[in-house]
Amino acid sequence: MTSLLANPYRPYPARIDDIVIETEDGNLKTFRLVLEDEDTRARWSHIPGQFAMLSLAGVGEAPIGIASSPTEKGFLLFTVFRAGVVTTALHQMDVGDRIGVRGPLGNGFPVDGDLKGKNIVIIAGGFAFTTLRATLLYMLANRGDYGKITVIYGARTPGLLLYRDELKAWAERDDLDTYITIDREAPGWDGLVGFVPTVAGQVAPSPENAAALICGPPIMIKFTMPPLEKIGWTNDQVYLSLENRMKCGLGICGHCNVGPVYVCKDGPVFTRAQLQSLPTEF
């Protein structure tokens, strides 16, 4: 097969190097993967917002956003919610086990394109922070390329926040503004309380030369838009990342189409303006 074309269905073998249980309910774990082949590891590059197929031979594949930044070398991070057959099997694996990685796939956020030179507002809810973590780290590593950076991130409870050590470290930096919020008062929490849309309305980041990257449950995205629109944000400034059932990840198999586009190949990142020209099949 290789005699004809590179095989885009073949995953790279990788070992699980570390596993971090992210949330108190145990449903989210971050897997640190190291590609086994040295050359592949050295050649690997991705764009924040891209995803990969995590491939468990004998079980199947699941598309997962890449949580590590391309500036973090030698390993890949995937924060995985236990939901279906593959992710449940993955959650049962141990450090040292072998899995496969097929990617990077999709388009990613235009960090070296339209986002350059802009003020960036990252808005995330629940466990949808993963590719935004990659994006934020990339922007911090190339801090001069972007204007003001604002992060608004919320979860239901403090125990459901991802990357808690990093959140603390980011809060102490003076080159970005972070607003971490939880839905309801909780013992031991002295930070912000309130839903992400409410906090976004209070923080009211200016739309002037700015772009917003929003990832979260559909209901959060729906209610976050009105407060932003009220202060002048337009749909072409707002970037969203879609998820649909996928199999090939190459725009062939037909599972993830939203009208004429394939989430796996043309997305997963779309501006809200682009999505409004498509049927809502996601």
Add this chain to the structure above:
Amino acid sequence: MKALRLDQADLERWFANWAKTREVYAPLEQSSTSQSISATRSYVDWAILRDGRFPVLDRGLPKSPIKKFFLPQPEVLFRSSTKKDDPDAFVLKEPEEQKDRRVLVGVRPCDARSVELNNLPFEKDPYFQSNRARTAIVGFTCRDRCQTCFCEAVGGSPVGTEGMDIAVTQLDDLYIAEVITDRGEELVQEGGGAPEASEEEISRLKESKEQVKSLFSSMSDLDHSLEAMKAKDLFALYNAPFWSQLADSCINCGTCTFLCPTCYCFDIQDEVVKGTIRRIRYYDSCMFPLFTLQASGNNPRGQKVQRVRNRFMHKFKYFPDRFGPFSCVGCGRCIRECPVNIDIREVLRDLLAVE
């Protein structure tokens, strides 16, 4: 273009010579017996041509399209093992490349064209390309039309040669073989050659083709449908009122997608048997609710009307907007086999009527 003159014995000689080094497939009569009603039904479908049989070309299109030669059902993408002592356990490896060469004889222009259309999305798919490289197509142009076919309405032609290596046209007492590709020339040599057609025979060929074309151009209301569809607004088509009525009768059985030469959607699943892992792909259908069901329980096309609409929108709008042509060759198998009599020609007319 090189045109050769053959009679039936010449063709039989070609087939026999090809069979020495290749698998030769052709539409042949088959039968199946239903035990419940103890009836035997005969039909024409693809099978290995041997024992001096001749392709059955006068009973309409074979039951199934030729996509199974390019997208086998199922196809093994990778193998691996779960054995603890295997250092490569769980490392997926491609099966050995299939190199056996094949010739499909008696392929009609619609089916031959389907391979070219499917090649657009599968251009970089190594499995599809490998199968394409080892499969030659000896087409037979049409002389009659089936009740359900409409190739000319979707950009094809009853005498089209797209996708063929050799195109054979039957004139009353003889056959003219046009050699289209280098692989076609190779087949002619392997078959043992044939004399060039005379000028008189070539003008008969042209005349015959013109006659067939005029026989087929009776669906003039669907002329220029491709340009018309491209000019139409996606949302106007998507929100057209007829979808719900159409979906009412559809039972989402998926027959249309399995028999369609240009329905190529697939699923990938892993199987483990006695320590051997096989990652396989096989046909899937956008008619099925599981096709889009997400692990969260969310289903973007959970309603039947959404699935029915997706199939036709993909064929007539999404695919042409992306690749150019319709993803339909007008073979009419979906019309012939649909248990609730959905007629894709009517759907195309409905779409073209949307303002």
